[in-house]
Amino acid sequence: MRAGMGYIKALALIVLVCFLFGFAEYRHKARKISDVEVSFTGGENLYVTEEVVNKLLIQNESAGSSVDKEILDLNRVESLLNSHEMIENAEVFVTLDGKLEAIVSQRKPIGRVMGNTSFYLDRNGKVMPLSQNYSARVPLMLGFNEKTAPEAYSVANFIKNDLFLREHITSIHRLDNAKLEMSVRDRDFKLYFGDTSNVALKFNNFKAFYKKAQKDKKLDTYKKVNLQFGDQVVCTKK
Template sequence: MKRSLGYIKAFGLLAMVCLLYGFAEKRHKDRKISEISVRFTEGENLYVTEEVVNKLLIQNNGSASGIDKETLDLNRVEALLNQHDMIESAEVFLSLDGKLNATVGQRKPIGRVVGNSSYYLDRNGEIMPLSPNYSARVPLLFGFDGKNLKKAYPVVKSIREDEFLTRHITGLSRLKGDAYLLELREHDFQVYFGDSSNVALKFNNFKAFYKKAQKDKKLDTYKKVNLQFGDQVVCTKK
């Protein structure tokens, strides 16, 4: 009899636990989103604003409190963010306290095409539209279109990844045969780069030439600097 009573008590306790768990689970599912938290990687929200991200997250629900956790499609929301022209990557997730979190990485421009139409070249070599919120300080690219821009990508990328080159080079002009001229911030001599072959070697030669000529105070005596030969710098004086 005592054993049967013990079984009954254990069964009743188990049933109560299951009931409470089911009730808590239902309450959890029925809860609305408490708030939205947006974090931009690298601490920047230059090209897309938090307001734009919030609108994509709430999916026309008006506010965070109008979003039902049970019906929220995180994959769809994440896909919407990743389709945005200014976003490189996005991750969306729910925290235990009911907060909808979004971690957003923006696209990074490394050059700006100037011509009949203007747009950026981003760090992955893709075309990126201009942002109405912020104008990036990147080298200006002249004489380019979507067809020939890819060939210049290694040159522009090398400029943006080098502190010295970023400080001194402000533009890149395309010539016939996909050869390039570099435009300098402080000096008026032409720098003929040639095509996009041997990029690292040419830039190393240019930096060595520049520092030596600067030390000798001869930078203003040159009319043209030619880097196309790879293993040497050929200079023409004024």
């Protein structure tokens, strides 16, 4: 008899636990979205602001504060954010207290094309529109269009990732023969780069030349510095 009562109590306890768990799960899913919080990777919200992201979320019916967490389609919300022309990637999730959080990574420009149409070339080699909120400090790209701009990706990306080059290269000019020529900050000479082969070698040669010529105080004596000949730098004096 006692054994039977023990089984009954154990069964009743299991049923009660299952009921409470199910009830809690139901209440959790039925809770409304309490708030929306947006954060940017690296702390930067240069090209798209928190206000813009919030508006995108609010405009999406599935992300409204009156929507149950069970109904909320996070994939749809992420797709909405990722479709924005200034956003590279967005992750959206709901916290235990019912807060909708979005972590946004913005696109990063590495060059700015100036011409009949103006736009950025981003770090993935894709065309990126200019922003009304912020102007990136990147080299100008002259003589390019949307079709030819990706040709200079390897060059512009190398400059972006090198502190010395970021400080000294101010523009990349695509010549009529599709070769590249660059301008150097505070210097009169043109830097002839040629085609986009051997990017690291050419730039390393240029850095070595620049530092040596600067030490010898000869930088202002040149009108052209040519990097197209592999392991040597050919200079033309004024």
